[in-house]
Amino acid sequence: MRLEPIADPGMGRTLGLPAIALTLTVIAASGLALVAGGDPFSVLGLIVQGAVGSKFALLETLNRATPLIFTGLAVAVAFRAKLWNIGAEAQLYGGAVITVLLGTGFLPWPSGILLPTLVIASMVTGALLLLGPAILKTRLGVDEVVTTLLLNFIALLFVSMLLEGPMKDPMGMGWPKSERLVAEARLPRLIEGLRLHWGFGLALISAGVVWVIQTRTTLGYEMRAVGLNAQAARFAGIPVGKVILKTAFLSGGLAALAGFSEVAGLKGSLTLDLSPGFGYTGIIVAMLALLNPLGVVISALFVAGIFVGADSMSRAAGVPTYIADILLALALLSMVLAIMLTRFRVVRG
Amino acid sequence: MSGSSGARTVLRLDSITKCFGALTANDRISFDLAEGEVLALLGENGAGKTTLMNILFGHYTADEGGVEVFGQPLPPGEPRAALSSGVGMVHQHFTLADNLTVLDNVILGTQSIWRTALGTGAARRKLADLATSFGLEVDPDARVGTLTVGERQRVEILKALYRDARILILDEPTAVLTPQEADALFGTLRKAVAQGMSVIFISHKLHEVMAIANRVVVLRHGKVVGRVATAETDRHKLAEMMVGAEIAPVAPRPATPGPALLSLDQVSTPSEGAAPGLAKVSLDLRAGQITGLAGVSGNGQVALADLIGGLIAPASGEMRLGNAPVEDWSPRAALAHRIGRIPEDRHKTGTIADFSLTENAILEAYPSAGFSRRGWMRWSAARDFAREVIDTYDVRCPGPETPIRLLSGGNMQKLILGRVLEDAPRIVLANQPVRGLDIGAVTYVQEQLIKARDGGAAVLLISEDLDEVLALSDVIHVMSEGRLSPEFARGTMTPAELGVWMAGDGFAEGSHAA
Numbered sequence: 110m111r112l113e114p115i116a117d118p119g120m121g122r123t124l125g126l127p128a129i130a131l132t133l134t135v136i137a138a139s140g141l142a143l144v145a146g147g148d149p150f151s152v153l154g155l156i157v158q159g160a161v162g163s164k165f166a167l168l169e170t171l172n173r174a175t176p177l178i179f180t181g182l183a184v185a186v187a188f189r190a191k192l193w194n195i196g197a198e199a200q201l202y203g204g205a206v207i208t209v210l211l212g213t214g215f216l217p218w219p220s221g222i223l224l225p226t227l228v229i230a231s232m233v234t235g236a237l238l239l240l241g242p243a244i245l246k247t248r249l250g251v252d253e254v255v256t257t258l259l260l261n262f263i264a265l266l267f268v269s270m271l272l273e274g275p276m277k278d279p280m281g282m283g284w285p286k287s288e289r290l291v292a293e294a295r296l297p298r299l300i301e302g303l304r305l306h307w308g309f310g311l312a313l314i315s316a317g318v319v320w321v322i323q324t325r326t327t328l329g330y331e332m333r334a335v336g337l338n339a340q341a342a343r344f345a346g347i348p349v350g351k352v353i354l355k356t357a358f359l360s361g362g363l364a365a366l367a368g369f370s371e372v373a374g375l376k377g378s379l380t381l382d383l384s385p386g387f388g389y390t391g392i393i394v395a396m397l398a399l400l401n402p403l404g405v406v407i408s409a410l411f412v413a414g415i416f417v418g419a420d421s422m423s424r425a426a427g428v429p430t431y432i433a434d435i436l437l438a439l440a441l442l443s444m445v446l447a448i449m450l451t452r453f454r455v456v457r458g
Numbered sequence: 459m460s461g462s463s464g465a466r467t468v469l470r471l472d473s474i475t476k477c478f479g480a481l482t483a484n485d486r487i488s489f490d491l492a493e494g495e496v497l498a499l500l501g502e503n504g505a506g507k508t509t510l511m512n513i514l515f516g517h518y519t520a521d522e523g524g525v526e527v528f529g530q531p532l533p534p535g536e537p538r539a540a541l542s543s544g545v546g547m548v549h550q551h552f553t554l555a556d557n558l559t560v561l562d563n564v565i566l567g568t569q570s571i572w573r574t575a576l577g578t579g580a581a582r583r584k585l586a587d588l589a590t591s592f593g594l595e596v597d598p599d600a601r602v603g604t605l606t607v608g609e610r611q612r613v614e615i616l617k618a619l620y621r622d623a624r625i626l627i628l629d630e631p632t633a634v635l636t637p638q639e640a641d642a643l644f645g646t647l648r649k650a651v652a653q654g655m656s657v658i659f660i661s662h663k664l665h666e667v668m669a670i671a672n673r674v675v676v677l678r679h680g681k682v683v684g685r686v687a688t689a690e691t692d693r694h695k696l697a698e699m700m701v702g703a704e705i706a707p708v709a710p711r712p713a714t715p716g717p718a719l720l721s722l723d724q725v726s727t728p729s730e731g732a733a734p735g736l737a738k739v740s741l742d743l744r745a746g747q748i749t750g751l752a753g754v755s756g757n758g759q760v761a762l763a764d765l766i767g768g769l770i771a772p773a774s775g776e777m778r779l780g781n782a783p784v785e786d787w788s789p790r791a792a793l794a795h796r797i798g799r800i801p802e803d804r805h806k807t808g809t810i811a812d813f814s815l816t817e818n819a820i821l822e823a824y825p826s827a828g829f830s831r832r833g834w835m836r837w838s839a840a841r842d843f844a845r846e847v848i849d850t851y852d853v854r855c856p857g858p859e860t861p862i863r864l865l866s867g868g869n870m871q872k873l874i875l876g877r878v879l880e881d882a883p884r885i886v887l888a889n890q891p892v893r894g895l896d897i898g899a900v901t902y903v904q905e906q907l908i909k910a911r912d913g914g915a916a917v918l919l920i921s922e923d924l925d926e927v928l929a930l931s932d933v934i935h936v937m938s939e940g941r942l943s944p945e946f947a948r949g950t951m952t953p954a955e956l957g958v959w960m961a962g963d964g965f966a967e968g969s970h971a972a
Contacts, residue, residue, distance in 0.1 A: 338810040345821040346789035
């Protein structure tokens with residue numbers, strides 16, 4: 110058996126195969142639910158209900174999707190230019206740390222000035238965290254997969270050091286957590302009376318902005334050209350190294366916004382469990398969205414819904430929440446396979 | 459068929475046909491290979507030689523026809539089938555592991571994975587026997603990465619012989635060899651056929667074919683256009699068959715050369731791996747003149763093209779545009795000086811496969827005011843430009859939004875040509891502009907280059923095809939090992955005389971030191 114490229118896949122293949130992939134995922138998940146001792150239909154039903162079944166559930170899903178949209182966008186932007194940013198987790202914590210540093214009274218400014226300042230400061234911090242690996246890649250050819258991945262651990266240990274030391278809340282009863290943000294540094298609710306903060310709005314706006322950058326600007330054109338064929342891009346005069354650095358700046362900044370939005374919108378302070386792997390899940394989100402920035406919003410909602418729904422299902426049906434991880438893994442694998450099959454045909458002999 | 463003797467047939471190809479879309483790469487190709495003979499498969503680039511070998515080795519499945527080895531039909535699409543039935547291939551690009559020794563490379567893949575010990579003792583003896591009986595001396599313990607290109611080729615041949623190949627196929631084996639190494643290779647092949655081996659020798663070099671082959675099968679545009687014994691033919695007849703009557707030499711009107719638009723004065727560039735850099739090259743590209751560059755591939759043409767295209771800068775010596783020396787040399791700078799560039803590899807360097815025609819059409823010009831303003835793309839202007847190129851240069855395609863990978867090589871090249879010429883370049887760098895194109899596209903591209911010249915552009919034509927260089931160029935230079943011959947005016951040199959320079963022999967006289 111071997112693969113033969115398909116010249117023009119056509120709409121049926123492009124849309125049909127992902128649909129089949131998701132259907133197969135659901136069937137496989139049903140089997141797992143059965144093995145775990147639950148009734149497949151009720152387990153899947155409970156997941157859907159737990160994700161979107163009530164106002165509370167829906168808001169919880171939207172809140173959970175917010176950091177995933179940011180990290181998903183960060184990964185989508187970078188991967189589009191073949192910059193393999195696996196370090197969204199580190200950049201997220203970078204954004205969170207700077208938000209806490211500046212937002213706990215250091216800048217005695219009103220909300221209208223302080224919040225934009227925090228957004229910019231977070232983005233710059235995240236950008237700088239990715240700029241190092243990007244410069245090493247463009248100048249010395251150091252593999253950014255390794256450097257960005259390892260930076261995640263360095264960042265987490267660094268945050269741990271800060272929370273045990275200089276940033277530790279004196280009133281925190283010994284818990285490793287930071288002081289709380291001042292009221293002016295907190296993101297307001299998106300709609301009065303609903304438990305949904307402006308971070309979600311900012312995430313949607315970011316997705317729109319990234320889409321515009323990619324499709325309408327010279328930078329987006331350059332990023333796509335570099336990602337698809339760096340050799341041809343270089344020959345045509347596109348400054349490949351500079352484009353990669355700009356991409357890194359954008360990607361790191363987006364990931365850092367996840368940290369900003371979690372601290373300023375949801376938690377109010379920084380703890381070591383701020384992110385349950387949002388940076389890594391961002392890779393799944395971006396891949397499921399085929400690196401399309403608007404698709405990232407949808408896939409982030411899908412992924413968040415599965416996590417939130419699985420939590421609630423677990424309480425009701427007694428099936429472990431791990432099923433959410435497996436569901437996502439299956440969805441990703443079948444999606445990757447579907448993408449491959451839209452581009453290649455399996456030929457015997 | 460003029461078989462050399464009554465020797466038995468070891469390999470038979472029976473009306474092999476293979477189409478890629480509209481292109482028929484192989485059109486009912488049939489021939490036999492007899493035991494103990496060297497059969498040359500002669501044809502230009504794109505004639506279908508490589509496709510044919512890929513079918514024989516199961517990498518492609520033929521649409522029609524079959525292959526028989528030693529009287530047994532070969533199952534299609536199984537790469538192992540050809541190997542196990544005694545056919546060995548030496549590829550143009552070697553398939554060796556650089557960090558393993560010669561011995562390891564030779565036995566790689568021949569041992570069962572269940573064996574705990576590698577039977578290297580027996581392998582070493584067998585290798586030594588093969589090396590002495592075929593004249594393929596090479597140190598079995600040397601790491602392949604340290605060997606010369608010629609030695610690596612010997613390892614490839616040893617690899618095939620070690621697997622008991624009785625039929626040896628060599629794809630353009632001399633393209634990377636020096637003349638001495640090529641002679642040694644021919645010695646080996648003669649020893650091999652004397653011991654009953656059969657050889658298919660794929661080449662487009664006539665003198666080699668005449669020197670080594672017993673019979674020649676000539677391919678042109680996927681068809682067999684001639685089968686002759688070398689004893690009954692000569693180089694001119696073979697050339698006629700290979701190139702065909704279609705390429706009536708394009709005869710451009712005499713040029714009216716103007717001032718030099720680009721001059722190199724004693725320019726040197728560093729070598730890149732195996733590819734030599736430029737060695738004190740002096741060259742004038744004059745307005746209204748086609749300067750042809752002949753030479754065996756890998757003799758510094760890449761460095762010269764990269765230099766003029768803006769990808770590398772001179773390490774020493776001076777490069778002038780008009781009368782001003784260039785500084786800060788880059789592709790953007792080259793474009794700003796109106797140097798239009800047709801790259802050697804249109805798939806990898808010239809275009810981005812998944813980009814649309816529109817996106818490819820503006821790949822060089824997108825920063826200019828026409829296609830973007832303050833960082834915002836002007837897609838409607840870009841689409842209009844793409845449509846104009848498509849219409850003017852007769853690019854056959856469904857529309858400007860089609861991904862360019864769906865286009866044939868000829869249409870892809872027409873888009874690149876349009877991208878270059880629509881900008882009215884003052885200098886045109888055409889690097890292998892017609893390689894692999896069908897006849898119609900070849901003629902079209904060549905006519906456009908002549909038109910650009912007549913419009914006053916300085917054209918540099920780099921080609922491995924000597925006939926193309928001779929037909930199009932007003933003046934010719936020859937490159938060898940990074941050195942550039944003096945300028946020869948049209949009609950003053952025969953191919954044989956240029957061949958002497960291509961072999962690097964004319965340079966010893968030092969007559970060209972300007």
